[in-house]
Amino acid sequence: MIFTNRYQASDLGLLLLRLGLGVMFMVHGLPKLAGGPTAWAGVGGVMAEVGLGFAPAFWGFLAAVAEFGGGLLLAAGLWFRAACFFLLITMIMATIMHLSKGDGFSGYSHALEAAFVFLGLLFVGPGRYSLDERLYGGRLR
Template sequence: MLKRFLKPIQLPASVDWAVLILRVGISCLMLTHGYAKLTNFLGGDHSFADPIGIGEELSYVLTIFAEFGCSILLILGLGSRAALLALIFTMAVVVFIVHGPDPFDKKEHGLLFLFAYIALFLTGPGRFSVDSRLYR
C-alpha cells in the first residue's frame, strides 16, 4: 500500500513538464520562508507562535522542517506525497488558524501555496522526479 501511495501516476509528457515547473517553482518560493525561519532559529531566536498547542519551539521546528526540508524534497521529487502532506498541513494551519480571523488578503498568500500543494498531491511528482526513478 505504501508503494502505491508513493508511486507517481503516468502523465502525458506536457503535463510532466507542467508538474515539474509547478513543483520546483512553488518549492523555491517556499524555501525563502523556510530559510529565513531556519537562520533565525539557528541564530538563537526560538520565539514562535503556538497555533495548535504543542509548544513554541516544537511548532517552530516542525514549520522549518515543512517549509525548508520538505521543499527540498519536493524540488527533488523524493518522497513527494509525504512531503506534500506536511506542507499541506502547515499551510492549512497558517490559513485557517494563524490567519483565521484575518481578512482574505492576509490568507491569500497561504491559500495559493495550499492550492498548489493539493494539486501536486493529486498529480504526483511526475516523470522528472526521484520518485519516478525509484518506483517505475
C-alpha cells in the same frame, strides 16, 4: 516546443511547478529555520488555536523544516507526497494563524491557495521528471 504526447507536456508542467514552488518554500523556510528557538516558538504558537498549546518551539521547528525541507523535496520530486502532506498541514496552520490574528482575505489568501495546490499535488504526484520516478519507477504513483 512540440511534444510527442500529452504526458510529456504535463510532466514538464509538473516539473516547472515543483521547481518554482519548491524554491519559493525553501526561501520562506530558511529564515524560520535559522531563526532558532525564539523564532520557532513564535511560529509554533499558532498550534494553541487547535488545542496544541504545548511546546511551541517544537511545532515551529517542524513548520520551518516542512517549509525548507519540504520545498527541497518538492523541487527534487523525492518523497513527493509526504512533502506535499506536510506542506499542506503547514499551510492550513498558516491560514489559521492569519485568521486568528484577524487578517483579511489578502492576509490569509496566499497560505490558503498554497494549501489547495499541495492538496491537488497529493493526488497528481510528481510526474515522470522526478527522483521518485527515477528511484522507485512509478511504484509511488
